[in-house]
């Protein structure tokens with residue numbers, strides 16, 4: 134498949150990124166790009182530096198070395214607020230919802246950077262502030278419909294089962310109308326049915342809204358099914374980069390996986 | 406299940422976002438407000454005004470202020486007494502320097518001055534949390550009270566060490582001082598507190614309120630979705646102190662009429678207001694009223710019951726009262742952090758299912 138023809142220019146390029154915490158090296162000279170409109174998977178054994186990579190992309194971690202080019206703008210490091218207001222949204226490996234708030238309010242926070250009316254107008258809650266709140270509510274309701282979570286709209290998220298929380302978290306990210314969506318293990322800990330739903334949502338987001346997606350996932354079956362290209366990290370280094378087929382047959386990848394997690398599925402897919 | 410939710414759904418988002426989307430709630434609030442505005446003023450006397458309604462309403466305003474900061478934004482503060490002092494002294498200095506200035510403006514300006522002081526003392530919250538922040542605000546409490554006591558300028562060099570509220574009129578009606586009519590004081594404070602409560606409710610259900618709660622529930626995630634912690638925390642300190650400052654202004658200007666910094670604005674005030682929001686409900690405007698009502702009314706009811714009814718000594722009654730308060734606070738902290746407001750909500754949910762619980 135000719136990747137370049139299906140997708141646009143790179144929306145994101147990370148160049149020679151190195152990141153360490155004290156003596157621990159999390160990332161070492163990692164470079165890759167994400168093309169507009171693609172689903173890009175980042176895989177690798179536990180502790181390989183995948184989450185750290187996403188944290189670098191949206192400015193939570195600041196790498197010691199390297200450059201990040203996002204939408205044509207090159208920086209040494211991103212800032213969380215800057216990243217969010219420039220169209221990068223994400224979900225977290227360990228659910229990071231606002232536990233005391235309802236599903237609706239959680240998703241509304243995703244629109245925070247788009248709301249501009251000041252405190253004074255909000256206190257009065259008339260005219261422009263009310264109008265603004267309604268407009269954003271309407272968008273959020275589209276997200277709620279899309280994710281089929283109408284029934285839990287008013288439920289405090291702390292009371293929702295795990296799978297639903299993951300879905301609400303995706304909703305909060307989608308509410309920001311992201312251009313680049315970062316998903317950190319969106320299907321981890323889910324049962325088969327929940328995984329299928331989540332896969333469908335990810336593909337639909339990519340399809341219907343044209344959102345570029347970079348996701349970390351452990352389930353090899355899922356990765357091979359839904360991603361266009363895959364980056365493989367191991368001990369903080371990039372060991373492979375290419376289409377699912379290319380990566381699957383890469384010797385280093387097989388060793389990294391068989392050596393560390395004994396991933397049956399990868400082995401199985403080798404046999405096909 | 407799905408259809409029940411669907412049945413509750415309003416036909417447009419505007420009505421779903423109304424202040425009280427449920428009709429029964431709307432009626433309840435309107436009846437309470439009707440009684441408070443139309444009936445109470447006809448019957449209220451000096452005792453009811455000064456011993457019950459003014460403290461209740463003014464503490465409710467302070468409790469809303471603290472609740473915005475602590476209950477909604479998750480930033481603990483033990484500086485409430487000190488910030489009330491800032492409001493009170495601002496009122497005193499403004500009204501003695503500019504006697505012609507309308508008292509409503511004086512209260513609002515006192516709130517604004519307190520807001521800016523609150524922001525300054527809120528800066529440490531950008532670095533420290535929880536216990537350490539509590540200690541920092543405690544330092545603010547002691548510093549502010551010390552300052553007002555220390556520098557004669559704040560007291561207009563009054564040798565008694567007190568500040569006195571001069572009589573002031575608004576629109577030709579005497580509003581402060583001992584000669585002001587009780588129903589006038591009551592109505593003025595009632596209108597003020599109602600409007601402030603409405604504004605607070607509006608703020609917490611909009612963007613700013615959501616960003617406060619996001620910071621409270623998980624500050625790192627909030628930052629990563631684009632909420633600025635600096636902006637959220639400092640607006641919380643500002644708005645909270647604005648409310649507490651106005652409460653201090655009314656506390657001194659309308660209720661007490663005279664105040665001495667250490668006695669009127671000591672650390673006990675900070676704890677009293679904190680207890681109100683713990684008992685009433687953290688993160689609830691209604692809870693702020695319930696907590697204030699409980700803490701201002703309980704001593705009176707207890708005294709009537711134990712001293713006048715059972716014939717106990719006043720001191721014994723006081724001890725029992727304080728013990729009970731302590732037990733209640735422990736109960737709410739451990740069992741029901743959302744206080745009376747949550748109990749009220751549970752009662753309503755039960756009522757909604759009644760008589761067919763499933």
Ligand SMILES: Nc1ncnc2c1ncn2[C@@H]1O[C@H](COP(=O)(O)OP(=O)(O)O)[C@@H](O)[C@H]1O
Nearest residue numbers: 154157158159178179180181182183184185186
């Ligand atoms: N905040 C942090 N402080 C210290 N070490 C960290 C931090 N975040 C990640 N690391 C370390 O970086 C390495 C990569 O972690 P991570 O990016 O979470 O891996 P993955 O998501 O691939 O499982 C691990 O060794 C981890 O311990």
Ligand SMILES: [Mg+2]
Nearest residue numbers: 183184185226
């Ligand atoms: Mg991870």
